[in-house]
Amino acid sequence: MPEINEELRKMQNTYEKILEDLPETRESVIPALQLVQKSRGYLPGDGLEFIADYTDTPLANVYSIATFYSQFYLEPQGEHTVKVCQGTACHIKGANEIYEALLGKLGIAPGEVTPDGKFTLTTVRCLGACSLAPVMMVDDKVYGNQTPDEARDVLDEYRD
Amino acid sequence: MSEELNTKKTQVLSEDGVVKIMVCAGTGCQSSGSLEVFDRLQEEIDDLDENIKVGLLSDNGNEDINEVEVEISGCHGFCDEGPLVRVDPMGILYTNVVVDDVESIVEDTLKRGKLAEDLCYRSADGTLYAKEEEIPFYKGQRRLVLGNLGEIDPESIESYKETGGYNALEKALTDMTPKEVWGEVLNAGLRGRGGAGFPTGKKWQFTYEEDADQKYVIANCDEGDPGAFMDRSLTEGDPHRVIEGITIAGYAIEATKGFIYVRAEYPLAVKRVNKAIDDAYENGYLGEDIFGSGFDFDLEVKRGAGAFVCGEETALISSIEGRAGRPQPRPPYPAQSGLYGQPTTINNVETLGNVPMIIRNGSDWYSSIGSENSPGTKTFAITGDVANTGLIEVPMGITMREIIYDVAGGMDSDRDFKAVQIGGPSGGCLPEKHLDIPLGFDSLQEVGAMVGSGGLVVMDENSCMVNVAKFFLNFIQDESCGKCTPCRDGTKRMLEILERLTEGEAKPNDIDRLEELSHYVKESSLCGLGQTAPNPVLSTLRYFRDEYEAHLEGRCPAGVCFDHE
Ligand SMILES: Cc1cc2nc3c(=O)[nH]c(=O)nc-3n(C[C@H](O)[C@H](O)[C@H](O)COP(=O)(O)O)c2cc1C
Ligand code: FES
Numbered sequence: 001m002p003e004i005n006e007e008l009r010k011m012q013n014t015y016e017k018i019l020e021d022l023p024e025t026r027e028s029v030i031p032a033l034q035l036v037q038k039s040r041g042y043l044p045g046d047g048l049e050f051i052a053d054y055t056d057t058p059l060a061n062v063y064s065i066a067t068f069y070s071q072f073y074l075e076p077q078g079e080h081t082v083k084v085c086q087g088t089a090c091h092i093k094g095a096n097e098i099y100e101a102l103l104g105k106l107g108i109a110p111g112e113v114t115p116d117g118k119f120t121l122t123t124v125r126c127l128g129a130c131s132l133a134p135v136m137m138v139d140d141k142v143y144g145n146q147t148p149d150e151a152r153d154v155l156d157e158y159r160d
Numbered sequence: 161m162s163e164e165l166n167t168k169k170t171q172v173l174s175e176d177g178v179v180k181i182m183v184c185a186g187t188g189c190q191s192s193g194s195l196e197v198f199d200r201l202q203e204e205i206d207d208l209d210e211n212i213k214v215g216l217l218s219d220n221g222n223e224d225i226n227e228v229e230v231e232i233s234g235c236h237g238f239c240d241e242g243p244l245v246r247v248d249p250m251g252i253l254y255t256n257v258v259v260d261d262v263e264s265i266v267e268d269t270l271k272r273g274k275l276a277e278d279l280c281y282r283s284a285d286g287t288l289y290a291k292e293e294e295i296p297f298y299k300g301q302r303r304l305v306l307g308n309l310g311e312i313d314p315e316s317i318e319s320y321k322e323t324g325g326y327n328a329l330e331k332a333l334t335d336m337t338p339k340e341v342w343g344e345v346l347n348a349g350l351r352g353r354g355g356a357g358f359p360t361g362k363k364w365q366f367t368y369e370e371d372a373d374q375k376y377v378i379a380n381c382d383e384g385d386p387g388a389f390m391d392r393s394l395t396e397g398d399p400h401r402v403i404e405g406i407t408i409a410g411y412a413i414e415a416t417k418g419f420i421y422v423r424a425e426y427p428l429a430v431k432r433v434n435k436a437i438d439d440a441y442e443n444g445y446l447g448e449d450i451f452g453s454g455f456d457f458d459l460e461v462k463r464g465a466g467a468f469v470c471g472e473e474t475a476l477i478s479s480i481e482g483r484a485g486r487p488q489p490r491p492p493y494p495a496q497s498g499l500y501g502q503p504t505t506i507n508n509v510e511t512l513g514n515v516p517m518i519i520r521n522g523s524d525w526y527s528s529i530g531s532e533n534s535p536g537t538k539t540f541a542i543t544g545d546v547a548n549t550g551l552i553e554v555p556m557g558i559t560m561r562e563i564i565y566d567v568a569g570g571m572d573s574d575r576d577f578k579a580v581q582i583g584g585p586s587g588g589c590l591p592e593k594h595l596d597i598p599l600g601f602d603s604l605q606e607v608g609a610m611v612g613s614g615g616l617v618v619m620d621e622n623s624c625m626v627n628v629a630k631f632f633l634n635f636i637q638d639e640s641c642g643k644c645t646p647c648r649d650g651t652k653r654m655l656e657i658l659e660r661l662t663e664g665e666a667k668p669n670d671i672d673r674l675e676e677l678s679h680y681v682k683e684s685s686l687c688g689l690g691q692t693a694p695n696p697v698l699s700t701l702r703y704f705r706d707e708y709e710a711h712l713e714g715r716c717p718a719g720v721c722f723d724h725e
Contacts, residue, residue, distance in 0.1 A: 027482040030465050055482070068484035068641075071424045071466035088387030088581065088617045089543035091631050125468070125635065127425065128187045128389035130543040131239030131550050135191075140427075142191035 008046075014039075015050040028055050029065055033072055042073040078113045078120035080158050084151075085135045087126030093133040099123060101148035102136075105155060119155065178227045179270070181205075184244040184310060186235025186393060187428070188550075193258060194243035200262040201230045201245075208266070228270060231319075234397015236310035237551030238297055241281060246292060246310060253292035254279035284547065284569070297548045300567040302529070302537050305513040306553045309397040314432050317439040320400040326445050328516035332408050333453040336519075341412040342368055345515065348523035349535040354380055354471075354508030355586065355612050356688075357534070357601035360515075363505055366495035367413040370503035375415035378480070378499065378506045379406045381422045381429065382464055382471035385584030386635060388615035390539040391509045393551050395422065395429040398513070399436035403459065405512030407446065408519060410457045413505050418459045420509070421476055424466040433461050468585075468639035469689050473498075473506045475641070486641045487687035508613070510539055530556030534600035538611060544581075544618040547572045554599070561595040564618055575620040579703070583612025585632045585639075586692030588699025589625060608699040610692075624720035625704040626711050630658040632696040640689065647690030650681035654697065661711040662721040671708050675701060 018035050022028040032055060036047045043066055052059040066072045084090075084099040102121055106114050113120050129135045132144025136151060143154055183189075183198040205228050236244050241255035247269060254265065254276060261279055268274040281289045289295045292310075303309075312319040320326070332341050346361025367375060379402060383391040395402055406418045422430050437459055440446045448456045462480050469475045470485035477499050479485035498504025514536055518526045527535045534556040540563070543549045547569030554563060560580060564570065571577055579589040588609035590597075597603050601611050619628070633655045642648045657674045660666045678694035678701075685691045701708060710717050 025482075027480070029482040030479065031463070034463060034465065057482070061483075065482075065484050068486075069424075069465035069467050071464075086386070088385075088584070088615065088631070089549075090387075092544050092617060092619060092623060092628075124425065125386035126388065128392045129191055129239070130387055130389060130541055131188050131242075132191060133543060133549075142187065144188070144191050 011046055012050065015047060015054075019051075019054055022054075024054055024056065026055055026057050029057055029062055030069070033062075033066055033069075037072060042076050076113065079118050080120075080139055082119055082121045082155065083124040083127075083137045084121070085125070085127050085129075085133070085137070086123040087130065087133075089126075089130035089133040090135055095134040097148050098134050098136060098146050098151045102151055102155065105152050118158070178229060180248040181228065181230045181265075182233040182246040182248065182310065182313075183230065184234075184236055184242060184246075185232035186239065186242075186397065187389065188235065188239030189242035189244055192242045194245075196259050197243050197245065197257050197262060198230065198232060200259050201265070204262055204266045205230055208270070231313045232315070233311065234309040234314045235393040235551055236292070237306065237393070237553075238281075238295070238548065239550040240548065244310070245279075248311075251291045251293060253281065253289075253295065255281045296569065297550070297552075297567060300554065300558070300562060301552050302555045303553045304517060304529075304537050305401075305510060306394065306397075306539060306551070308401065309393065309551075312398065314397050314399055315435055317400060317436065317443060320398070324520065325400055325516075326404055326443075328519040329404050329407055329445060330451050332411055332519050333451045333455055338368060338412045338414055341408060341519065344523050345412070345518055346523075348518045348526040349533075350511065350514055350518060350526070351534060351536075351601055352508055353510035353514075353538065353613070355583070355610065357611060360507060360511055363495060363507070364409065364412045366493070367415075367503045367505045370496060372503050374417070374500075374502045375413055376499045376502055376504040377406055377410045377413060377415045377418045378473075378476065378504060379418070379420040379509050379512055380471060380473070380476060380506055381420060381426070381509045382476065383423050383426075383613065384468040384471040384639075385613045385615040386468075387543060387581075387617055388541040388584060388613055390541050390551060390614045392423075392426050392429055394513055394539070395420075395426070395509055396432050399429075399433045400440065401513050401516060402433070402509050403436055403440050403446070405509075405515040406459065406507075407450070407457050408515050409505060409507060409512060411455055413503070415505070416456050416458065418457065419462050419480060419499075420459065421462045421464060421470075421480065424464045430461055430463060437461070467641070468635075469641045469687070472687050472689060474687070476506065477504065484641075486643045487689070489686060510614075531598060531600050533602055534611075538599065538614060540614045540616045542568050542616045542618065544616075545572050545575070545620040545623075546570065546618045556600055557598045559596050559598055560590065563599075563616070564595070568618070571618075571620055573620065575622060577618070578621045578623055579619050579625065579628075579700075581617040581619065581628065581696070582615070583610040583695070584615040585635050586610060586688070586695055587612045587615070588695050589619075589628065589703065590699070591703040608695070608702055610695070622718055622720070624662075624716055624718035625700040625707045626658065626661050626716070627718075627720050629697045629700045630655070630662055633658055633693070636689070636693040640693075644684075644686035644690065646681045646684040647686065647693065650677055650685075651690070651693055653677055654681065654694070658697075661708065662716075664711075664714045664722050666712050668712065671701070671705075671712065 032051045052062045243257045245254040245257045264276045268276045342364035350360045351357040470479045474488040475485040494504040530536045539553045640647045682694045
C-alpha cells in the first residue's frame, strides 16, 4: 500500500502545480478541466476528484460539466487527434467522403483510438477555414482542400 | 476624420522610405503555409544590403528606401487566394505565395521595383490586378469594422494606435457622460450583430438604468454558426478594437468589469486578445483611472469549452459562472439580472467593433451608411460554390445578388445557382427569386431567413435541399442542451423524418408531419436555439417543397441522396 499512497501523493502534487494560478472557487471548474486535460491529454478520474476538491464543487457537478462540453474527454486519446470538419461549408464540399475514407483507413468507430494508440478520429463544427473546404485538422495543423486520397496520405505522414 | 481617411493613412504610412511587407497570418493563410513564407522573407530581408530600390506604383516615383519591415497581419478575407502578402505603401497584393516565390518578391519587387506579375491576382477574364483595393472582390465592399485587417500587426498596440486607436475611448471618457455615450450609440441606430439585431443603445440604456453596486459587460465571441468565421477573424486580426469597444460599453453602462468569451476552437484568438489586454493595461487603457477620468475597468478572457448553446446569452453566463451552459428562461433579461445576478450587457464582438468609430465619427456619420432601419455594415463569411470565398464586409441594403455576383465573383462552375443559406442553424435558405431583397434585419425576416451572425453559404444545383435541412437538424440534435422537451425530443422526431426522406423510407404524411413539428418546436422551446431550429426546414419547405415531394417518391433531383453509398 505505501507505494500506492506515494503514487497518489505524486499525482496530487502534479495537479496542484497545474492549477496553482486558479482561484479555489466554482468559476474555476471549466478552466481547471481545460488545464488538466491539456497536461494529461484527457480527464482521468483522480483529476476530476482533485478539481472537485479544489473548487469546492460536488464531484457529480464536475462530472456533469465535463460531459456537457464537447471539448472534454474522459478516456485517453490517441497520440494524434484527427478532426474532420463537419461545418456547413465543408459539408457542401464533401466532408463526409473524407470522414468515411479516414474511418475506413483507420478501421475504428468515431471517437475510438486505433489499436496502436496512434490516432483518434472525431468531427468538429467549423475550423474557421471554410474557404479551404473541405478541411481537416491533425493536432493543431489545418489541412485544406482535401480529397479522400490526400487525407489518407496526410495520416501516413504521422505514422512513423 | 472619417474612418476611411484613417484607413488611407495607414496605407501611405511610409515614414522615411520604409517598405512594409505584411504576411497574412489568418487561419486560412496559415494552413496554406503563410508562416513558412514569413520566415523565409524574414531571412532574405535580413540578408539584404541597405539601399534597395522600391518605387513601383508609389506616388512619388522611384525612391531609395533604407528599411524593409516584415510583419504578420490579420485576415484579409481573400482566403482562397492565400497565402497573401501585401506590400505597402504601394498596396500591392500578392496571392498564392509559396516559399519559392519569396525570391521573386525580393529580387523583382524590392531590388528592381518591378511587379511580380505571376503573383498578382487575375480575374476569370484574365485581367491582372496589382493593388488590393482594385480587386473586384474588395470593390463592392465597405470595410469599416474589418478596415484594419490585413493592414496592421494584430500583436502591436502601436500599430492600432497609428490608425487612431483608443482615441474614441479617450473621447468617451474625457468628453462625454455615460448617458451621452449610450445616447450616441442609440442615435447611430446600431443593432446587434450577434443575430437578433436588437438596438445596442437600448440595451445599454436598460443596463445603465439599473441600480446596482456591480455591473458587468460581456463580449460574445462564441461564434457558434458552423460555417462562419467573422468574429474569429476580427478578434484575431484587430483585438484592440474589441477591447476599445467593450471598455466604452463598460463606461456607458457603468460596469467596472468585463469578460471576452471566446470559443474553445479559437486558440489563436485567445492568445491575441490576452496579449492585447496586457498591452492595454500597460498603456493605461485598462485598469484604474483610465485617461485620468476616474473610470476603472478590468477585462478578462473566458474560454468556452465546445457547446453551441453557450453562444446564447443566458447559457453563456452560466458557463462563465462555472456551470454547464444551459439557458435560463427570460425575463429576467441579463440587463436586469445577468452574471452573478447583477445587471449585465452582452454584445457580440462585431457589434462592439462598430462602437469606436461611432464615438469617433458621430452617430450622423454612422447612420448615413447602410439602410434606414439597419445602418452600418455587416461582415459575412461567404463560402460554398462561388468563385471567391472568404471574409467580406458590405453595407447594409446591398442585395444578395450583388454580394454573390459582384463581390464573390459569381458561381465557381457553370452549374446554376440554387440557394443561399444565410443565418446558419437559425437561418434559412433563399432561392433565386429573393436575391434582390435589400439586406437588412427586418427584410430578411419577412422571407423566412435572418441576417444571423454572418454565415453565407452559396449552393449550386448539385446541393439537395432536404439534405441541407437534415444537416442543420443533425447539428441541432447534437447541440440541444436537453433541458426542454420540445427542443430535445421535437428536433429528434424531425431529424428522424428527414432521415427517412433522404434514405427513401418516407411515409406519405411525413412532410405534413415535419411541418407540424416545426411549428410546435418553434413556438414552445425555452431558448432561441429551439425557437429558431426549425427555420432551415421551414424555409426549404417553403421554397423547395417540390424537392421534398420528389423524395417521397424515392427521387433526389440533385442526385445526393439514396444512391450515394
Ligand atoms: C442558440 C443560440 C446561439 C447563439 N450564438 C451566438 C454566438 O455565437 N455569438 C453571438 O454573438 N450571439 C449568439 N447568440 C445571440 C446571443 O444570445 C445574444 O443575443 C447576443 O450575443 C447579443 O449581442 P448583440 O446584441 O450585440 O447581437 C446566440 C443565440 C442563441 C439562441
Ligand atoms: S465549415 Fe469547415 S472550416 Fe468552416
